[in-house]
Amino acid sequence: MSIYDSLNKEQKSAVMQTEGPVLILAGAGSGKTRVITHRIAWLIDECGVNPWNILAITFTNKAAGEMRERVDKLVGFGSESIWVSTFHSMCARILRRYIDRIGYDTSFAIYDTDDQKTVIKDILKKLGVDPKEMAPRAVLSAISSAKNELVTPLRYREDTARDYRERVIAEAYDEYQRTLRSNNALDFDDLLMLTVELFNADEEVLHYYQDRFKYIMVDEYQDTNTAQFELIRLLAGKYRNLCVVGDDDQSIYKFRGANIRNILDFEKLYPDAFVVRLEQNYRSTQNVLSAANAVIKNNTKRKSKTLRTDLGEGSLIHFRAFQTAPEEAAFIAQDIERCMRKDRKLSYKDFAVLYRTNAQSRLLEEKLIMESVPYNVVGGTNFYERREIRDMLAYLKTVCNAVDDLAVRRIINVPRRGIGATTIGRMTDFAAQQSMNLFDAMCDELCLAGIGRASVKVKEFTDLILEFREFAKTASVQNLIRHVVEKTNYEEELRASEEEDAEDRIANIDELISKAASYEESRELSEEGATLSGFLEEVALIADIDDVEEGDDRVLLMTLHSAKGLEFPHVYMAGMEDGLFPSRMSIDDADDDAVEEERRLAYVGITRAKEELTLTYAMSRMMRGDVHYSGISRFVLEIPQELLDEKPVALSGRRDDSMRLDFDDLPDSDDFSDRGYRSRGRGGHGSQGYGSQGYDSKSYGGEGYGSAGYHGLSSYGAGAPRTDRRPKAVYVPPHTKEERKPFIAKQATSLQKGMPAAGTKPDYVEGDRVRHIKYGEGTVLKIEENPRDYKVTVMFDEAGQKIMYAAFARLEKV
DNA sequence: AAGCTATCCATCTGC
DNA sequence: TGGATAGCTT
Numbered sequence: 076m077s078i079y080d081s082l083n084k085e086q087k088s089a090v091m092q093t094e095g096p097v098l099i100l101a102g103a104g105s106g107k108t109r110v111i112t113h114r115i116a117w118l119i120d121e122c123g124v125n126p127w128n129i130l131a132i133t134f135t136n137k138a139a140g141e142m143r144e145r146v147d148k149l150v151g152f153g154s155e156s157i158w159v160s161t162f163h164s165m166c167a168r169i170l171r172r173y174i175d176r177i178g179y180d181t182s183f184a185i186y187d188t189d190d191q192k193t194v195i196k197d198i199l200k201k202l203g204v205d206p207k208e209m210a211p212r213a214v215l216s217a218i219s220s221a222k223n224e225l226v227t228p229l230r231y232r233e234d235t236a237r238d239y240r241e242r243v244i245a246e247a248y249d250e251y252q253r254t255l256r257s258n259n260a261l262d263f264d265d266l267l268m269l270t271v272e273l274f275n276a277d278e279e280v281l282h283y284y285q286d287r288f289k290y291i292m293v294d295e296y297q298d299t300n301t302a303q304f305e306l307i308r309l310l311a312g313k314y315r316n317l318c319v320v321g322d323d324d325q326s327i328y329k330f331r332g333a334n335i336r337n338i339l340d341f342e343k344l345y346p347d348a349f350v351v352r353l354e355q356n357y358r359s360t361q362n363v364l365s366a367a368n369a370v371i372k373n374n375t376k377r378k379s380k381t382l383r384t385d386l387g388e389g390s391l392i393h394f395r396a397f398q399t400a401p402e403e404a405a406f407i408a409q410d411i412e413r414c415m416r417k418d419r420k421l422s423y424k425d426f427a428v429l430y431r432t433n434a435q436s437r438l439l440e441e442k443l444i445m446e447s448v449p450y451n452v453v454g455g456t457n458f459y460e461r462r463e464i465r466d467m468l469a470y471l472k473t474v475c476n477a478v479d480d481l482a483v484r485r486i487i488n489v490p491r492r493g494i495g496a497t498t499i500g501r502m503t504d505f506a507a508q509q510s511m512n513l514f515d516a517m518c519d520e521l522c523l524a525g526i527g528r529a530s531v532k533v534k535e536f537t538d539l540i541l542e543f544r545e546f547a548k549t550a551s552v553q554n555l556i557r558h559v560v561e562k563t564n565y566e567e568e569l570r571a572s573e574e575e576d577a578e579d580r581i582a583n584i585d586e587l588i589s590k591a592a593s594y595e596e597s598r599e600l601s602e603e604g605a606t607l608s609g610f611l612e613e614v615a616l617i618a619d620i621d622d623v624e625e626g627d628d629r630v631l632l633m634t635l636h637s638a639k640g641l642e643f644p645h646v647y648m649a650g651m652e653d654g655l656f657p658s659r660m661s662i663d664d665a666d667d668d669a670v671e672e673e674r675r676l677a678y679v680g681i682t683r684a685k686e687e688l689t690l691t692y693a694m695s696r697m698m699r700g701d702v703h704y705s706g707i708s709r710f711v712l713e714i715p716q717e718l719l720d721e722k723p724v725a726l727s728g729r730r731d732d733s734m735r736l737d738f739d740d741l742p743d744s745d746d747f748s749d750r751g752y753r754s755r756g757r758g759g760h761g762s763q764g765y766g767s768q769g770y771d772s773k774s775y776g777g778e779g780y781g782s783a784g785y786h787g788l789s790s791y792g793a794g795a796p797r798t799d800r801r802p803k804a805v806y807v808p809p810h811t812k813e814e815r816k817p818f819i820a821k822q823a824t825s826l827q828k829g830m831p832a833a834g835t836k837p838d839y840v841e842g843d844r845v846r847h848i849k850y851g852e853g854t855v856l857k858i859e860e861n862p863r864d865y866k867v868t869v870m871f872d873e874a875g876q877k878i879m880y881a882a883f884a885r886l887e888k889v
Numbered sequence: 890a891a892g893c894t895a896t897c898c899a900t901c902t903g904c
Numbered sequence: 905t906g907g908a909t910a911g912c913t914t
Contacts, residue, residue, distance in 0.1 A: 263904050636902050700905040
């Protein structure tokens with residue numbers, strides 16, 4: 076009895092066809108990961124392939140981790156030398172070694188979306204483009220598409236720049252790329268594009284990797300974009316042992332450049348490809364599959380296949396309609412509790428609630444809190460997007476890559492050290508003139524001479540960084556972070572700021588330190604070992620889904636996109652409304668491909684369910700400030716009625732009554748208004764202790780980061796008294812506006828402010844001509860003495876009459 | 890310099 | 905709705 080006996084006929088043929096191009100069309104739940112892992116085992120054990128020569132590419136780190144784990148179990152030893160990684164981290168790894176051959180430095184930084192936005196905004200400003208007529212977002216997305224299609228700025232200009240808009244984009248793209256290069260930074264798309272560029276530019280490097288990766292496997296092939304396609308094509312160019320696995324019905328990343336043609340045309344590129352279809356599903360009941368099949372068959376462009384299962388008919392698909400979204404959310408929360416009570420074998424982690432947009436999570440969170448259901452939200456606000464984390468990372472980046480102006484700017488005055496916008500502006504100008512980077516300018520005597528008193532502060536800052544850099548040479552990453560926190564007085568400043576969540580933020584920094592520690596631990600045995608740039612890279616490339624703690628007994632809330640590749644006994648799909656899902660945009664799109672993509676997303680959602688699938692619909696829902704009414708999603712209507720336990724008809728609403736829905740008719744409608752929330756004390760089950768504090772979703776909601784996994788939540792059963800549900804952790808969920816509030820170092824500020832300004836008498840009198848930095852010249856009409864300052868009224872020649880305070884206006888006598 | 894307010898505005902999905 | 909920002913006030 077061998078490990079391969081457990082495979083079905085098709086799976087076996089896919090495993091054993093080791094040579095040449097192979098296309099595995101793997102329907103949802105058809106055991107494709109099993110096929111890949113067994114194929115790797117087969118290559119090593121039966122074909123004598125060196126594990127070193129095998130490359131397996133997945134889309135997320137989580138998938139990579141799981142795959143490696145499973146391979147470890149199948150393969151005796153040597154599995155650690157198999158490359159299992161995502162496209163992005165594979166490219167980062169290759170570039171860390173060889174990018175100097177195409178003119179970057181190997182200590183490059185990786186920019187995330189926020190960094191990109193900062194850069195592009197700057198550029199648009201420089202180009203004199205009004206952000207109103209051309210959104211930075213849109214420009215970035217055009218640049219991203221270009222990169223995904225391997226179009227360089229030069230070619231973009233030549234081929235694309237026809238109208239004004241495209242010319243601006245061409246200009247911005249070029250400038251953007253220059254900026255990144257001078258900051259020695261790459262964005263996500265660069266990782267792919269520059270690796271292709273490297274391979275094309277340097278035969279030696281290409282041959283090295285072609286020879287290294289004699290056997291290549293790519294998971295989720297339907298979601299590859301042109302750059303990824305080209306990368307793979309180049310890598311497999313010599314041995315042609317390329318096995319791709321995918322499901323065209325699950326292609327859901329078109330907006331990110333994924334080209335479904337990559338999978339549909341695989342056989343055209345490789346006419347000798349061996350093609351296998353896996354249609355036997357091992358995950359879901361027949362009813363779930365029938366629903367999925369019924370929906371997806373409405374798509375025209377697909378390699379048709381029909382899933383089948385031996386797991387029995389199963390329950391009907393549940394459909395529930397509600398008048399309002401809060402009712403929908405309340406139902407889901409209560410239904411989870413109901414199932415938990417009914418079936419003691421279930422635990423919270425057996426449930427997932429899926430939705431189209433992240434914004435939908437809030438309402439669900441509220442209701443889950445009310446029902447005392449522990450949950451985790453995947454995505455939304457990322458741990459690494461927190462201000463304190465970004466600050467720390469900016470310090471690390473500055474230490475690691477001195478030329479990254481963006482990182483330097485972020486921390487130059489955080490915590491407050493009296494280096495203001497004016498000083499930074501002057502130094503930036505100097506740097507631009509001398510075409511040097513900001514940090515070097517700050518170290519330059521000539522530059523310091525030009526900024527007066529502030530130069531002392533700047534010197535202190537650069538000395539601090541230089542000291543960190545020295546420290547980093549011998550210290551571990553975790554100790555470096557500790558050192559930075561200590562030397563910058565970050566914690567004290569935070570506490571002094573009187574910010575409400577200062578302690579949470581400090582806890583987050585501790586969390587970052589432990590992430591650094593576990594990174595270092597994981598690299599102990601690896602080739603390159605732990606490095607600062609390695610840590611920054613890992614941090615930059617994690618996806619939301621990667622951070623979900625295994626073994627955490629919580630209901631998972633996430634977008635349909637995040638759910639790809641996962642499975643749950645109970646799945647809820649919330650917000651099944653035309654206009655939300657499929658989205659308005661896709662419906663209005665002239666191209667019906669748009670709705671087809673949404674349909675694939677629906678297919679992905681449905682096929683996540685193993686046993687119970689519940690689709691919910693809310694007739695009305697608050698969206699961006701006002702109430703929206705929608706009909707039932709076409710995807711629900713595409714499911715044959717006999718598969719549903721309830722007819723998909725909207726509750727009788729009174730549309731003409733606008734907002735005044737009649738709540739008294741409804742059994743569970745008391746939680747629509749604010750009043751309703753509070754009066755809910757009578758509530759269902761296990762909510763004791765929650766009435767008053769429970770509503771503070773801030774301190775409860777998305778906390779589940781890291782440490783939250785260890786709060787012993789996994790042990791209690793439904794109905795048990797739950798008193799201490801409030802985790803110690805730390806991660807303050809998305810909803811806070813506190814988030815971006817600047818660092819208010821109250822004490823420091825008042826100290827600095829205390830002395831100056833107030834008493835200084837201006838050197839001009841009424842009737843004098845004065846000059847203002849912004850308004851130009853004018854005549855002083857009136858000067859009044861205030862307790863704190865002098866109030867000056869000036870009639871400017873251009874700008875008209877202004878009242879200002881002498882200390883701030885800094886008027887010069889002409 | 891920096892907080893505060895008033896106003897605008899855009900909305901999906903994510904490595 | 906709430907986040908981002910420009911402009912005004914202190």
